[in-house]
Amino acid sequence: MDRQPDLEPKGQEDLKREPAEDEWKSWQRGQLRRNTLYLVSAAAQWILLLACLIYLGIGSLQLSTPRSDKVPxxxxxxxxxxxxxxxxxxxxxxxxxxxxxxxxxxxxxxxxxxxxxxxxxxxxxxxxxxxxxxxxxxxxxxxxxxxxxxxxxxxxxxxxxxxxxxxxxxxxxxxxxxxxxxxxxxxxxxxxxxxxxxxx
The missing domain is CATH 2.60.120.40 (Jelly Rolls)
Structure with missing residues (x-):
């Protein structure tokens, strides 16, 4: 039977690298959440702005087609x-x-x-x-x-x-x-x- 090579114990660099990688992944997840919130907020603002513009546009169309050709x-x-x-x-x-x-x-x-x-x-x-x-x-x-x-x-x-x-x-x-x-x-x-x- 071939002997399995002994696993070498992890060095101190590997032990330091793992928390740093976890911290990096956690930061990336947090950044992703923030970016998603910014995106949703920006989309909501654009939708609200578009709704306001449509409302004002409809109002101006109603003004541009008066019901009477006389000015009161x-x-x-x-x-x-x-x-x-x-x-x-x-x-x-x-x-x-x-x-x-x-x-x-x-x-x-x-x-x-x-x-x-x-x-x-x-x-x-x-x-x-x-x-x-x-x-x-x-x-x-x-x-x-x-x-x-x-x-x-x-x-x-x-x-x-x-x-x-x-x-x-x-x-x-x-x-x-x-x-x-x-x-x-x-x-x-x-x-x-x-x-x-x-x-x-």
């Missing part, structure tokens, strides 16, 4: 009395935005250009009192101010151009906080940029 606008002229806290009885001269019970009916979410010019008189008030001209949302129960101008002088000419973000289904009205006389008020409202929601 109105032009109003008013001369008459303003009763404290009561909406002025406005009526449209021209334009596509409807007016009901003195309130302008907003049909599109978006940024509107507001132009307002006229003379407001309140001579029956004491000299130290001022008057506020208010543009806001108003219904039978509540009112919310969107813009206001304080007038200190009697017979003051109001001349204003501003921009307001308005929402569909809001009713916009104009009123004063004291009794006054309004002369030659011209008021126009034009939609500059529709956002996402328009009523037909």
């Amino acid at each position: 606008w109105t032009y109003i002229q008013y001369t008459g009395k303003s009763v404290e806290g009561t909406a002025m009885n406005l009526s449209a001269e021209t334009g596509s935005i409807r007016i009901r019970n003195g309130s302008i009916m907003i049909t599109c979410d978006g940024l509107y250009l507001v132009s307002l010019k006229g003379v407001i008189s309140f001579s029956e008030l004491e000299k130290n009192n001022s008057l506020k001209l208010i543009l806001g949302k108003k219904d039978n129960k509540t009112s919310e101010t969107l813009w206001e101008r304080t007038l200190q002088d009697d017979g003051k000419t109001v001349d204003l151009i501003t921009m307001l973000y308005l929402f569909a289904q809001d009713d916009i009205a104009l009123w004063t906080n004291r009794n006054a006389t309004v002369k030659g008020l011209s008021f126009s409202l034009v939609l500059l940029s529709p956002i996402f929601y328009c009523l037909q």
